[in-house]
Amino acid sequence: MEKTSGWRGTREIWINAAYEALLESGIDAVKVMPLADRLGLSRTSFYGHFSDRDDLLNALITLWQAKNTGNLIKRTEDYAETIAEAILNIFDLWLLPDLFDSRLEFAVRNWAHTDRELARMLDEADIVRVEAFQAMFERFGYETQYANIRANTVYQTQIGYISMKKDGPFEPLEPRLKRMPLYAEIFSGRKPTEAEIARFLARHPLP
The missing domain is CATH 1.10.10.60 (Homeodomain-like)
Incomplete structure (x- = not known):
């Protein structure tokens, strides 16, 4: 401008x-x-x-909530024919910063170490996100306890990658894409079809 x-x-x-x-x-x-x-x-x-610095900080928190938590919930509700395809839909979050900003997630988690109120909001966000994953598994017929364990496994794996700076913008795209269909199979217990994998990879062409 x-x-x-x-x-x-x-x-x-x-x-x-x-x-x-x-x-x-x-x-x-x-x-x-x-x-x-x-x-x-x-x-x-x-x-x-x-009005003051806190007003600006609240705007950053609102951005994080809308982008990362809001988009994550929406993605769990997207159409999928199978649970494996639903998980591949979730993986779009980890590959597209416009959907889920891993760098912002990392920064907010560090910030929360020194801000008690933000730490509380982060705990709430973690609960809401896992609940969204659990609801996705339950939609495909998983019993509640198994759905909860699988939801936590998916979520904690990704947050661990982000916390270790080993995913998102921190690692080359090609090796991550190769692993993701295997992760989808491990997380769901169902192997993605060749067509599901092809649709997923078409959304993430290599440069």
Whole structure:
């Protein structure tokens, strides 16, 4: 956007700058003056869009909730003919940052170590996400106890990868794609069909 005289920016560019600072350097880097310097704007611009720093931090949390938890729940409800295909649908989350932002997830989990209220929200998000996975398994006929264990296995495996920076944007695409049909079989106990695998891979072409 062209900067004209008196231009004060937008709420969105402040949130984007805060997002980048959070991912690059953690929550301590999300402060008004460093962000103002980064954007070439003034504190007056910031306070034209936010009441205070906490207001900006809440906007980041809302972004995380909508993108990661909201999209995850939607993905568990997408149409699939089999449980294996449903799990391959879930794997789209781990491959497409527009659906699930692994870097943001990592940053929020680190942030939660120093913010008790965010830690509480993170615990709630974990519960809601596992419940969504469990409901997906139950939809395909799994008994409640087995559905819960499988749901936790799927979720904790991925969060473990993210926490170790071994998945998402942290690892090349090709080896991950090769493993995912095997993971789908292990998580569900059902082998994906060749057609299901082909549809999945078509959504994620190698560069």
